[in-house]
Amino acid sequence: MKNPIEALNKIFDSRIRLGVMSILIVNDSISFNELKQLLELTDGNLASHLNTLEQAEYLKVQKSFIGKKTNTTYIITELGRHAFKAHLDALEKMIKGI
Amino acid sequence: MKNPIEALNKIFDSRIRLGVMSILIVNDSISFNELKQLLELTDGNLASHLNTLEQAEYLKVQKSFIGKKTNTTYIITELGRHAFKAHLDALEKMIKGI
DNA sequence: TAAAAGTACTTTGTAATTCAAAGTTAGTTT
């Protein structure tokens, strides 16, 4: 048997980043405020986790306006989609003992 | 929609503890050394994660002898089994957006 | 029989991570 945890992605050790990704994978885009309310986080905490994901190029930021209000939305990248799927695969394999 | 991450178990944020549990759930018992080799960890690091799981009463320790050598093995508890399953359920729900 | 090695830790110290709170910038509504 080989080390079952080495295929897990360290970025997804965090429940928050895992939560963000699982939202982004089924939603075309989501705003900062929606994420904040959904995950019940402070601004700073959310911003820093989003930053980690952006640094990894797992998501990209889109700034726009809704009427006259600024609106920041987040979109998963292809790289992010693959990384997330690979992580879930690794998890599944580990759990099923494959 | 409700907060998708709140049902995740904080003890299982750690890839190492997740790995230990996924091994224990399919193996009646496993020794310290087997875990150490499988997960490629130092003694201290493994011991401390095992201690966290023992404190949570997710596993119990069994000391015995193999011939004349001491042998410490770990066994999952019912509580651990349930907690792990609940965590996996929460993960699955989160990922599938249920 | 002295030295080396193995098992299973504990202790120590450092580095990394997480998070809340407060501060910031820029625009908006009252």
Place this chain on the structure above:
DNA sequence: AAACTAACTTTGAATTACAAAGTACTTTTA
């Protein structure tokens, strides 16, 4: 002008993770 909202950044503290070294005890090897 004052308050408010959005989306941050900065700061600092607490927690967690980890390697390395030390420990106690037994066993194997030279």
